[in-house]
Amino acid sequence: MTGELTVAIGGLGAIGGHLARALDAGVEGLRLVAVAARDPEKAQRSIEGFRAPPAIVSLPDLAEHADIVVEAAPAAVFEQIAEAAIARGRIFVPSSVGALLPRMHLVARARETGARIVVPTGALLGLDAVRAAAEGRVESVTIQTRKPPRGLEGAPYLIEHGINVLGITEPTIVFKGNAFDAAKGFPANVNVAAALALAGIGPERTMVEIWGDPTVTRNTHTIQVEAEAARLTMTIENVPSEENPRTGRITPLSILACLRGLTSTLKVGS
């Protein structure tokens, strides 16, 4: 153990709610001290029965309370959480990773304030191997995402292009392009592509395919990396969470594992 770190969470939905409950149940070296959500009364109900109820605060105030600020809210409010956490020199752990891509100035700002931005693997897999490969020469990185159509509903790219995903009756490719454009067009759907881009060769060179696929029940991501040191092919099939079908159940678990890695004496994986 390297000492206790306090944690604040912005958002108490599929990710934040699960994470808050897990931290309150007890995780060595981590203590939940503050949460924020849109509706404070709903937030109060979410933390009812907690052993040590955290303070309910506003999004920017999370950073005043804790060493680690976890963002688990819609991409639209990402900046409110991120800017305050980084200005205050905290460890900032984003879930809405797609929202970080057009805001890379936050990394430069963190360098000035002493903050850290720790991107969890989230709903993806294998970012340790991608990072290792990217220490050498990488030819290409691609990710193919297949989701049940309702998991893509409402994405700005689909609305702009008049694509009705709910009408899809067979596997259909709805987007092909780089990770930067994917994150812009699907801000609530392809955080995994953004994390992959940051782990490897950047958002311009990381190529993304998004499929609406009525034959799958899980959010399925397949990564292919062609590098000098290795060829990687990896697939993860995520069970959608009950609270939000866009979000795989593994996501809060990955963030919890990431937070443990910030305090644990034994840490496995790069």
Ligand SMILES: NC(=O)C1=CN([C@@H]2O[C@H](COP(=O)(O)OP(=O)(O)OC[C@H]3O[C@@H](n4cnc5c(N)ncnc54)[C@H](OP(=O)(O)O)[C@@H]3O)[C@@H](O)[C@H]2O)C=CC1
């Ligand atoms: N990195 C990854 O691998 C993954 C990332 N994600 C991303 O993580 C983020 C969170 O996902 P998820 O937990 O499923 O989302 P949910 O929709 O389940 O929960 C969102 C939470 O944010 C709160 N919220 C909404 N608007 C505001 C606001 N204006 N101010 C304060 N709080 C607000 C909601 O509060 P209330 O309940 O009061 O409305 C709710 O508690 C999303 O951006 C999602 O795309 C998702 C899956 C994987």
Ligand SMILES: O=C([O-])CC(=O)C(=O)O
């Ligand atoms: O697979 C998931 O659960 C979520 C997802 O695609 C993402 O946010 O990128």
